[in-house]
Amino acid sequence: MIPNFADRFDGISGSAIREIFKLIARPGVISFAGGNPSPKALPDDLVGEIAAKVIKEDGKRILQYGATEGYPPFLESLSNYLKNKHAFDLSNNLVLPTTGSTQGMDLLCKALINPGDVIITENPTFLGNMQAMRLYQAKLVGVDCDNDGIIIDELEAAIKKYKPKMLYIIPTFQNPGGTTLSLERRKKIVALAEEYGFIVAEDDPYGDLRFSGESLPTIKSFDKTGNVVYLGSFSKIISPGMRVGYMVGENTIIRKCTIGKQSSDLHTANLTQAIVDKFLRENLLDDLIEKIKEDYSIKMQTMLDALKDFPEGTKYTKPEGGMFIFVKLPQGLNATELLNTAVSNNVAYVPGTHFYTDGGRENTLRLNFTNSDIDTIKTGMAKIAEIFKDNNGGK
Ligand SMILES: Cc1ncc(COP(=O)(O)O)c(C=O)c1O
Structure with missing residues (x-):
């Protein structure tokens, strides 16, 4: 039986990002979709030692x-x-x-x-x-x-x-x-x-x-x-x-x-x-944060450099930190539709439309730069650039 769910769930379908995660959860897909820290940034050994100490x-x-x-x-x-x-x-x-x-x-x-x-x-x-x-x-x-x-x-x-x-x-x-x-x-x-x-x-x-x-x-x-x-x-x-x-x-x-x-x-x-x-x-904390920033800033720069090969007229934010770059493609390019092509080419991002209270803005996308290594960023970004250019008359 499917019960009558509470009204508060009307129109709520679960996070779009979680749906995209299901799409890309196969080996070999390069994902700029999530918002995860780099595995290298997670201090597992240190947390293990501290956990034993605090329990003692x-x-x-x-x-x-x-x-x-x-x-x-x-x-x-x-x-x-x-x-x-x-x-x-x-x-x-x-x-x-x-x-x-x-x-x-x-x-x-x-x-x-x-x-x-x-x-x-x-x-x-x-x-x-x-x-x-x-x-x-x-x-x-x-x-x-x-x-x-x-x-x-x-x-x-x-x-x-x-x-x-x-x-x-x-x-x-x-x-x-x-x-x-x-x-x-x-x-x-x-x-x-x-x-x-x-x-x-x-x-x-x-x-x-x-x-x-x-x-x-x-x-x-x-x-x-x-x-x-x-x-x-x-x-x-x-x-x-x-x-x-x-x-x-x-x-x-x-x-x-x-x-x-x-x-x-x-x-x-x-x-x-x-x-x-x-x-x-x-x-x-300070040491940990310094190491994370060193790693992330190089990754962000790699991604920003790769964005220069996106279609003519693409605009993007140039953050001073954090984990994401937001991209606006030339009008006419639909990042929501092209996600399917990207995923079949083993690369993923989040279409920007999901972040707008009223949807729309189909020419936007969010890229995460923290959770991939440098070579993967270069490979993935080149693939996305090619897909977008192919759909923009080659330019
Ligand atoms: C803007 C923003 N707020 C809150 C969170 C959630 O953080 P927490 O893990 O502390 O719940 C995130 C995680 O991605 C975020 O991007």
């Missing part, structure tokens, strides 16, 4: 049920790390460890969103969280971006028109865009949130992966009124499989999210919180 030191507490608010040593080291790194004011804000930053976004929607509430997002935006917002029956309104991130005039017009409950934004090395929101726009967003009274969900899983240029302060660091909730993650700098993220927000918001978390998973696994705690206390 605090095994009985780690293997017992823990507090929803977090494993106490981790809560302490994470709070110190965030005060030093982002100058967050933790007198009016609380930190909550989450099961990946994915859970942070889910809890924030659980706490704030009623069916029909409007959430403004960048257009394009991260597919995974689009799905989370839709499962809470939010109405998503996408606002276009340029090279400096979301376009403020268009954002303000959308705020006036739709009176949003929330703005969801990935200000640094955006997924899928690769772009970074300028300093001026970060400040303006805080001012708009105060003036119009909405919550900003600042999603920042890539901020540490900067290969060039100056680091910018977080949006949250300008927040004096508690309108901004910061979502952080250790997925891209230690391990996505460990599922450790966190949220930082005004006390009452985080308390509501904590209540919401009790019925989601009671608490994030003590073991992985304890492992990340050691990375913070023993200053192991």
Whole structure:
């Protein structure tokens, strides 16, 4: 029997990326589709040693049920790390460890969103969280971006028109865009949130992966009124499989999210919180991040060089970090349709249309540069360039 599923699933068909993964899950396919860290970036030996150590030191507490608010040593080291790194004011804000930053976004929607509430997002935006917002029956309104991130005039017009409950934004090395929101726009967003009274969900899983240029302060660091909730993650700098993220927000918001978390998973696994705690206390992160950045920046440059052979008129972002490049093909080329040809030639990407709140933009695609080695990037990109050129009259 097929039951009557809850209304919240109406129109939700599962992540398009997961469907593409099924298509490309055969040996020999070069995939620029996923968002996985490089296997080389995963510190398996070190995590193994630390896991044994923390179990020896605090095994009985780690293997017992823990507090929803977090494993106490981790809560302490994470709070110190965030005060030093982002100058967050933790007198009016609380930190909550989450099961990946994915859970942070889910809890924030659980706490704030009623069916029909409007959430403004960048257009394009991260597919995974689009799905989370839709499962809470939010109405998503996408606002276009340029090279400096979301376009403020268009954002303000959308705020006036739709009176949003929330703005969801990935200000640094955006997924899928690769772009970074300028300093001026970060400040303006805080001012708009105060003036119009909405919550900003600042999603920042890539901020540490900067290969060039100056680091910018977080949006949250300008927040004096508690309108901004910061979502952080250790997925891209230690391990996505460990599922450790966190949220930082005004006390009452985080308390509501904590209540919401009790019925989601009671608490994030003590073991992985304890492992990340050691990375913070023993200053192991910096070395790890340096190695990852060295590897990723060379891969990104290889991909950018290969993009010069794409059809005439192709435009693409030139990120200063992160994991993705976003490509706009000349009008008339349909990246969604051509994915089938690409996959039969053993190479894959994600068509950009899936990242837009209203679909369309069939001439766009997202490329991931972190999860393939240099030679594979060259081979795969040459294949894609050939397919696109063949369908663009050879040019
Ligand atoms: C923009 C963005 N937010 C959140 C996530 C999920 O991160 P986590 O593994 O911490 O749940 C990702 C992962 O790809 C992402 O790209």
